[in-house]
Amino acid sequence: MKDGAHVYIFGIGSGIGQGLHKRFLEDKSVSLFGFSRKGKQTLDSFSKAEKGNFVFDAKNTKDIESFQTSLLSKYGFTKSGDSSAFQNIDLVVYFALGDGVFGPIADLKEVDLKSHFDLNVHSLILLSRAFAPLLASFRSSSFVFLGSTAGKQGFPESVAYCASKHAVLGIARALREEWKPFGTKVVHISLGAVATEIWDTRPQFDKNDMVTISDISEYLWSISHLPKSIFVDDLSITPRKGIL
Numbered sequence: 001m002k003d004g005a006h007v008y009i010f011g012i013g014s015g016i017g018q019g020l021h022k023r024f025l026e027d028k029s030v031s032l033f034g035f036s037r038k039g040k041q042t043l044d045s046f047s048k049a050e051k052g053n054f055v056f057d058a059k060n061t062k063d064i065e066s067f068q069t070s071l072l073s074k075y076g077f078t079k080s081g082d083s084s085a086f087q088n089i090d091l092v093v094y095f096a097l098g099d100g101v102f103g104p105i106a107d108l109k110e111v112d113l114k115s116h117f118d119l120n121v122h123s124l125i126l127l128s129r130a131f132a133p134l135l136a137s138f139r140s141s142s143f144v145f146l147g148s149t150a151g152k153q154g155f156p157e158s159v160a161y162c163a164s165k166h167a168v169l170g171i172a173r174a175l176r177e178e179w180k181p182f183g184t185k186v187v188h189i190s191l192g193a194v195a196t197e198i199w200d201t202r203p204q205f206d207k208n209d210m211v212t213i214s215d216i217s218e219y220l221w222s223i224s225h226l227p228k229s230i231f232v233d234d235l236s237i238t239p240r241k242g243i244l
Contacts, residue, residue: 002139003029005090007224010058010097010127013038016146016194017096019217021053027221030092035067043067047074058097058123059115068130075134091141092224093131095124098146098168101160113160120164124171135182142185144223145172149190149238169234176233185231187223191216192238210239 007024011017013036021034031051039055043063046054047070057063075086101108101116124145135141150158151165172188179186195210216237226232 002088002090004088005030005092005224006033006086006138007031008033008035008091008093010035010056010093010095010123012036012053012096015096016191016213016216016220017094019213020094020096020220023214023217023221043070046070058127059118064123064126064130067127071130072133075137077133077137086137086139088139091131091134091138092144093142094144094146094220095127096146097123098164103157105157105159108160116160117164117167120161121167121171124168128171128175132179135179135184140183140185140228141179142187142224142226143172143175144187144189144220145169146220147172147188147190149192149236152190172234185226187232188234189220190234190236192236211237 007030009017009021009024009032012021012034017036021032024030024032033046033049033051034053035056035058036053037055037057040053041049041055043054043056043066046052046067056067098120099116101112128143131141131143145168147168148161148165150162151167151169154162169188169190172186175184176186191211193210194216195208195212219237223232
């Protein structure tokens with residue numbers, strides 16, 4: 001990644017996304033764009049901004065549509081596909097969106113299931129679609145999907161969460177193949193337990209046994225600096241004790 005890269009992080013309002021955004025704020029060589037419901041700038045201002053922290057609800061269809069329109073406008077994309085002004089700029093996108101729904105399947109409510117998949121799955125597909133027309137316009141592009149060990153195995157009382165994280169892995173693997181002609185790097189990370197607020201309602205787990213947010217943020221930041229010829233597929237990160 002060269003100086004001047006455009007870095008997008010979705011889900012900076014809390015947890016890993018917030019930690020990663022904080023780490024990138026220390027990297028003065030990039031233009032950083034962060035998105036969350038806790039953002040400080042309106043989404044309307046995004047298309048002309050050189051950086052910023054924007055209000056964005058990934059479960060809101062209007063916000064998704066507004067972002068896509070603004071993104072194409074920001075980079076001068078036209079119907080003819082002419083958008084060549086950014087051939088010397090690297091694009092890096094992190095998807096740190098997601099929440100957790102836990103408990104016995106018998107207690108799972110349909111409204112919670114829909115909300116969970118809208119955020120954990122549908123938003124990733126729609127946001128990836130928004131960037132798709134622009135991939136040929138950048139010098140290089142990298143997309144990092146934050147998944148979970150629950151995307152590769154099952155856990156009790158986690159049927160919705162495991163299903164959504166399996167889907168994240170599928171999305172990353174599919175896009176990796178689809179975007180190969182552009183030389184786009186698509187990285188999926190199976191995260192073990194990280195000490196975020198998602199564990200606050202599960203007292204049977206000790207946050208002291210987990211990866212710290214600062215440590216995982218440093219690791220995720222380093223992915224943006226992979227050498228040009230290195231293409232990483234799936235990475236697995238766990239605490240010292242392994243899968244808790």
